[in-house]
Amino acid sequence: MKSSLQLYNSILRKKQAFSPINPENVRMYVCGMTVYDYCHLGHARVMVVFDLLKRWLRASGFPVTYVRNITDIDDKIIRRALENGESIRSLTDRFIAAMHEDADALGIERPDHEPRATEYVAQMQGMIQTLMDKRLAYRDESGDVNFSVRAFPEYGRLSGKSLDELRAGERVGVSGSKQDPLDFVLWKSAKPEEPADAKWASPFGEGRPGWHIECSAMSCELLGNTFDIHGGGADLQFPHHENEIAQSVGATGEGFAQVWMHNGFVRVETNGQSEKMSKSLNNFFTIRDILAAYDAEVVRFFILRAQYRSPLTYSEAHLQDAKAALGRLYNAVGEAVAVDAINWELDYESRFAQAMNDDMNTPVAVAVLFEMANEINRSQDAKLAARLKALGGVLGLLGRSASVFGKATVGQQEGLSEADIETMIAARAQAKADRDFAKADAIRKQLLEQGVVLEDKRGGATEWRRA
Template sequence: MLNIYNTLTRQKEPFTPINPENVRMYVCGMTVYDYCHLGHARVMVVFDMIARWLRQSGYPLTYVRNITDIDDKIIARAAENGESIGDLTGRFIQAMHEDADALGVLRPDIEPKATENIAQMIAMIERLIAKDKAYAADNGDVYYAVREFAAYGQLSGKSLDDLRAGERVEVDGFKRDPLDFVLWKAAKAGEPAWESPWGLGRPGWHIECSAMSENLFGDTFDIHGGGADLQFPHHENEIAQSVGANGHSCGHQHGGKTIESHVKYWLHNGFIRVDGEKMSKSLGNFFTIRDVLKQYDPEVVRFFILRAHYRSPLNYSDAHLDDAKGALTRLYTALKNTMPSENPSDLENDYARRFMAAMNDDFDTVQAVAVLFELANEVNKTQNAELAACLKHLAGIIGLLQRNPTEFLQGGSVSDGLSNEEIEALIEARKQARADKNWAESDRIRDELAAANIILEDKAGQTTWRRA
């Protein structure tokens, strides 16, 4: 039985989908005005892992991850670059896909764009106004009336009174209440705009996901995910919009009461931190995925993310990535030394049972990866091809260990080292030196390779190598 930590109820709960024949998961995706950083990589990898596990568990899943292709940052960056918004967002959507593909992230089933769903957003705003949950202001904007949704604050645990006094509340003379948030923005000169009942304008950010998820999934669905930073206000606002517009909740019970939410399970991954602070563009302490991949194999980065629990903070540093590289190398070395059988027959052994139990406990990849290391140790001791196949199969469930071991072990960055061809030539020269009994030259070549972080293994007259 799969148990999931539900941010909304702050506890682990058995996963019982609304319709077991049609499990629906929506994840807030990227705003495409720049290259994705490692914080984005964590969202992509974590929810890819969750989607893989749901499917492995037999659930027919539809996975949606949206693309925000219109907002203030996009407009500003396009103007700064002197290019059209379409050209800017097109470039960075392609770059996002390239980064995700490199990390072994499977494409979502559907990737809706905000600009393709403006009509759905306008229709939802009209319903909110009709139900007195929203109002058009004198400046042409439309606002959500937060105090008209009594359950506001349930996801983040914030009360309306606390929020009223909080620092995150904007001062806007056109709002009826400082807590109210914008649903539709009146057009400004030179900005892209769409026709609406309130004049030319464009949608606010929060309405996007409410309208797109409703369009694809209907009034309610099973799982909504994203980074922890979206819990408030973005996801809080989504609940207010979706339930406010439709009057429907998922029917989930907690504490003897029906929760006012259109989503049954809310999942949030933890931050990536650098020197104790959240990685973000606004702080200027972010590392783009493609810059990190210049130094580290993409699977090392994926492994770095998955060896931590998805809800825990994840500390970024070269030392942590180096450690992840060494750990993944140990797993691949076990597969290199013992060729897995092609059709494993024993996938119900104790290792597999404990791996499955870990994944069913709120996607606990920490314990699942620990099982992989136990299994690799046993493979190294016994040279058992069936266990090696089990190791490869279990790791494959979360998108690891599917490459040729030699290709992984001999791969990696060579920007400041030797190419594969140069290594092979030095090994041949060492082989000749050994044949000539020129031990000094043989040792010199071995030392040169060691200085370049190349490890040689001499077995049965054959020399193999890997990068440290």
């Protein structure tokens, strides 16, 4: 099903029909994490959004090569390693492992390539030398190599900022030895206090790469000078992605990414007020914090219920609502097994595809799933339940049976074990057999207070799920 996918292209500021350079190999690069701490909900959104895009491209019949990088050298990493008294490699290995644990829990498939910046320093140095040879970069008095922004006339196209509008000190770092305050660093000269594992030999002197050059070198090395999709969070649009374009196009003379995609910010709702989630405001939540209280699939569903370019507002109420809504889908699916192949010509499937082809409009796609669930609840149509389960799988959802989902324990929460619950259900059944209905009702109430819902079925069987 190679279909009429429309994607919002940030550089054009509009949706356009997606036309891959090579339909047999869609190439996508997404800016990944800087690994000096645990991933937070903002990172989860980036990973989930582009995991979904990769899944939808493949469901639509496009083979995909997906690259998501890891930044494993920068100021924050060096500072944290020194504070901890450990090597940079030890620190980054530990948080890469933690990132993988979080991503796996959220049902995020591993990228085809996950390059670490420290493994591509030679390619970065080569790109920097090319930029210097083209007089697009220079070495300043401090020993840093900087990109000369005013030597690249197209600078500002992605962000919509003209050079005259940009001011030093706002969002662009300023160094007294730069030729222009808008210039940005490509190679940072080594400082005496920095550890040995933060320094590389180079034609420009000992030092390490700047952050922006990392993604340019890795994407061009793994995907070619021009590729299909470049993604990341909205906070990266300027200056990071703007700088990537300048470096990459400046070095290669080619077009770099055809489509630029940015997911919206995560906001936090507290006391009825919504504000951007950020470490500076100390209002961020790590993925691990959230998974300690909520099933990982509930968190994935919570992220996907919002269209990826819209703000995503975090609150306990929204997560509780996502939990209840996902439970309704699971109740409709029951114990069904997904159909082997989705028939996209059928009504529900066709409308689901139309929503996904409209710039991944997941709110509308999810609404189709609930329409199916309502019909299943009316008709008890087992075949429709199998179709619903298959469509849920496209979103990375509904991979379990209703009984397994309903009985899932959550993170580190304490509660009744399955054995405890079964013992209490047996005691309730005995109370009912003894016609001690007050005791039976008391057991049901006690279980409900512990977050366990009972459902009495025909024939006397009792099923249970966690609320």
